[in-house]
Amino acid sequence: NEIPHNEKLLSLKYESLDYDNSENQLFLEEERRINHTAFRTVEIKRWVICAMIGILTGLVACFIDIVVENLAGLKYRVVKDNIDKFTEKGGLSFSLLLWATLNASVVMVGSVIVAFIEPVAAGSGIPQIKCYLNGVKIPHVVRLKTLVIKVCGVILSVVGGLAVGKEGPMIHSGAVIAAGISQGRSTSLKRDFKIFEYFRRDTEKRDFVSAGAAAGVSAAFGAPVGTCVGSLTLSTFFASMISTFTLNSVLSVYHGNAWDLSSPGLINFGRFDNEKMGYTIQEIPIFIFMGVVGGILGALFNALNYWLTMFRIRYIHRPCLQVVEAMLVAAVTATVGFVMIYCSRDCQPIQGSTVAYPLQLFCADGEYNSMATTFFNTPEKSVVNLFHDAPGSYNPMTLGMFTLMYFFLACWTYGLTVSAGVFIPSLLIGAAWGRLFGISLSYLTKGSIWADPGKYALMGAAAQLGGIVRMTLSLTVIMMEATGNVTYGFPIMLVLMTAKIVGDYFVEGLYDMHIQLQSVPFLHWEAPVTSHSLTAREVMSAPVTCLRRIERVGTVVDILSNTSSNHNGFPVPLVRAGCGVAGLRGLILRSQLIVLLKHKVFVERANLSLVQRRLKLKDFRDAYPRFPPIQSIHVSQDERECMIDLSEFMNPSPYTVPQEASLPRVFKLFRALGLRHLVVVNNRNEVVGMVTRKDLARYRLGKEGLEELSLAQT
């Protein structure tokens, strides 16, 4: 649980999203003016945005798929021709060199753009989007530049032959698309289309980002219900549907059969028919056992990756080194693949098989090397082959060696500075050992009808993925949808739950681990169970800096500039007497104060009555979300003596909590309403403190009870 040497990470600064900041006076006035027609216009815009998110996400997925298919096909053909040539006349080491160089150079480009241009595009982006939806924004995470780097990066990593998938990054891509479209402008392109201005606030943006992430999942797995993690709304679902439909239509046309709509996702598990691959109640204990294995292997994967990540944080933080590491992994992956293909003597008849690039190598004519099909293929195709190839297509030795090697390769690969997902490698590892398990079972039971290795490959894939990422609900739905079979839902669910329980016993899930390694103040769904004895008074930050309703500009500037207390919300007490003396009047945010200062909404001290409101809600929206820092705003000495009237801009009825309320109660309020600041008051409604995200996120249930974490600033 101790995380050494993460001072560097603790100094990172995240942005807390504020789902409640809209409640200032200007906004309330606008809301009061909303009539039925205006509301309907907003609703229609919402649906249009969701449709656009779906279409664009689907198109991006198509683009990735088609480019990867062509580039990878080109690479495999070149290498295959080379191998075929050198197999006869000797000198296969040239082929290895060619393969490794090709891979390393492609990965180099992919790694360079990520490391030097946009480091936040590294990895699958799922932890980052999880944080965003939780309310913590990692800088640059939903920018257009990130999307471009992500898409190019993922193409290059997959083509470069790394043990990665292109599915995870689709979730990040969908989220960026959603964030961009819903705001009707792009800061990267410096274009403001002046549309959708209503949606320029954290709550709305979050909802769209959630729809975008769902659209991404949908495009990746053909699973529109897949993101059903307790927050599925009709518009989100609509975006998902549009996304998978767009992908399906475009890919069907691309593959020349526009009528069949058979590609709902980037990866399709293929049809599992009841007749061929049914299961019986007696098999359920076997599946649960596979879940246990998946949980243990997943925990091992995560533990190895944890050490690796710690190593990377300490020693490999310079971009050049990161690129070199990525190239090294690419070369090693090619080498391992080559050596294993070379050493394998698993020949299978080529007739009737659907292998895309059959490598004959040392096999007899009309036969191909079976090991090559797993390495010499995009991982997506390998997974589907493992699910559906007829019994006997793989030698147990091949599968065993493959599992072992691929496990370490995938573990080494996750966390490299390239854009890539861990879903497909996990599925592939699981499918390989699952199939091996099925073959053994079939051998033990002397080839009983029910021991179809494909079914066990599916369960193994679920177990391994569940053991690594520890999702249960959404993964069950995704896998049910990807297999197109409701009947398999029950065993898949059992396997995923078992894998989670077993895995959680050892170590956290991969995404949660990485979130915690980055010291993100992440709020879970519920407060730790043993935290009922803590009260708001004990967790809150105090004392709080208060502002008077009519405050001197100089005081405001000084408070905002004070780096030691970088508060983001300031209670405004009822009377001038200062905090703790009279009741709460309102709450004003740092971002609102910044806009007020920037537009110099000041009045001379002498004629307070002449105050004019010169600010509109639009001024706040235009500044959203990148409010300038206080240092960039120049306030003259004369202006410092002016006054600023906060009463028209503050939130007049902020949520409060009594100081005796227990932590779970505070937590529930905070989480249910999506707050950023919660003012703690005493019985006389006097401000005694403030609870922020960080105050709540630092409590965690450890092995010996409640623990406090160190978290980064927000």
Next chain:
Amino acid sequence: NEIPHNEKLLSLKYESLDYDNSENQLFLEEERRINHTAFRTVEIKRWVICAMIGILTGLVACFIDIVVENLAGLKYRVVKDNIDKFTEKGGLSFSLLLWATLNASVVMVGSVIVAFIEPVAAGSGIPQIKCYLNGVKIPHVVRLKTLVIKVCGVILSVVGGLAVGKEGPMIHSGAVIAAGISQGRSTSLKRDFKIFEYFRRDTEKRDFVSAGAAAGVSAAFGAPVGTCVGSLTLSTFFASMISTFTLNSVLSVYHGNAWDLSSPGLINFGRFDNEKMGYTIQEIPIFIFMGVVGGILGALFNALNYWLTMFRIRYIHRPCLQVVEAMLVAAVTATVGFVMIYCSRDCQPIQGSTVAYPLQLFCADGEYNSMATTFFNTPEKSVVNLFHDAPGSYNPMTLGMFTLMYFFLACWTYGLTVSAGVFIPSLLIGAAWGRLFGISLSYLTKGSIWADPGKYALMGAAAQLGGIVRMTLSLTVIMMEATGNVTYGFPIMLVLMTAKIVGDYFVEGLYDMHIQLQSVPFLHWEAPVTSHSLTAREVMSAPVTCLRRIERVGTVVDILSNTSSNHNGFPVPLVRAGCGVAGLRGLILRSQLIVLLKHKVFVERANLSLVQRRLKLKDFRDAYPRFPPIQSIHVSQDERECMIDLSEFMNPSPYTVPQEASLPRVFKLFRALGLRHLVVVNNRNEVVGMVTRKDLARYRLGKEGLEELSLAQT
């Protein structure tokens, strides 16, 4: 919008559920004592309960299915033999008489048990469960007696040949099972198993009822994800999975093929294969048009049913009359079916068809009467036949007549005093006109390959069901799961959304209409859009009766007995000076006061310091949920002079809202936290009023802006 003559309904008394009542001092103390082990025990119990809910719901569904299959089969065989006999020698009117009498007598039994024993078991129960999950409990809705009547009632209505389905009632059945198991006792059976006592409070019970309803949907449609209405949790999903799995296993064994697991639900739409029934983008406008038709027909259905319900409320409220009406409908249904079969000349070759009870009637040998397949079958089978029978199996005239007749029969049937659902009749009407539509289209396009009538039957079914019940998200998922095909999800969603938009233009959805007719204080997800100008002060109830921290027993009894103000929550102010003078100290509920009075937790006025707590949390739990009325508690004159100390039992930090907060804000707080009482305070934290469910539920967005409804008491 005006609902005349519902004074009778307004006098009904519903119970508001209280998801926040657990927050009294005793409970807080218990929570503080919870450690990791205790928490884990509770969690394990939770999963065990969910598994039991799933298994029992699945078994109940099996029971209904098997009994209906056998009884209906028996009935059809008897009638068929009779018809076959009289077709040759004339005198078919005897057959009609036999059929009508059989139906009427079966329905009579079904109606009698509902009307005389448990009227709340009438209908599908979906509106009632919707209310329960919303926070309003209709009396008797989750009792064991209701379940028994419901199950018997639904069997008898389906066997009685009414235009009803057995799917809707499964949701109610699942909910009752969940409520019973999770409390570990049954008041109907007067048994308390002393288990699961931790779950004896509204919040927990609600979660289990939600899981039970999901298990019901899952068993009905083989759709475990189907209740994904924004509140799917893993344990709910687990219950659903177990439920469909149990049903599947038992029915597979019953049908003699234990290996294939091909009956995931009571109704299975059969497999829609991509190859045979794909769709293209060009067909989407056609589907949308069908959605429009479905919306209009659905609105017509609801409007007719509305008038009928008003008529029933006014004139048919005596149980005897209700039974007579049900018998009349049963006889008319049989007669209409018979006449239509008799008049139809639509003969189809018997070879290669899968009709269960083929009626030859006046057809040539080796042929059967096609009209008879729709009427002479359980509605579930008719639906599947309409989806999957080969093109040409139905004559357009047959379908047209059937749609017309069945539409009116189904409309007349919904609202009868029998247990029955409207899902299947809606699907059947839609499938019939959808297939008719497909046939016309095929005729117009001269039999193009893409105009498969089965596909249009599916879309018609979706459109009609959507037009009647107006669900979109959950229905899309249910229908996607029931067809086992993700590809159809997109057009189904479009059809359902169109049907909803068109239908909503005319009249509300059927369930919402019935909920509103019963004046239930139902809270929608969000406050009406135009309500931002209302503040808490304007919507709250005031003045509020407050209690002092140490109160005279007589005063408490008098306040509770005062029928004019049947408050359920009483704020306790900070000092004795009475409300409006000092800050809020706590909140105590009527139910808690009742328990205190019942156990006579009094102290003599003289020695206040000698107060002893004699009550445990268990005493509150044992009394839950049927707290006795105040009238049943005897308090002597001496006792009236005693004092009662509320401070140990009240909720010490109730949620409050400032009086200037806008209605949507109050609404959001109320809804997000599942409150029953929300204390409104002023700037000095003094109680100025109280917002309850009824205060919020009465505002509705009408055609001309905000309207206020009349609602029943809670």
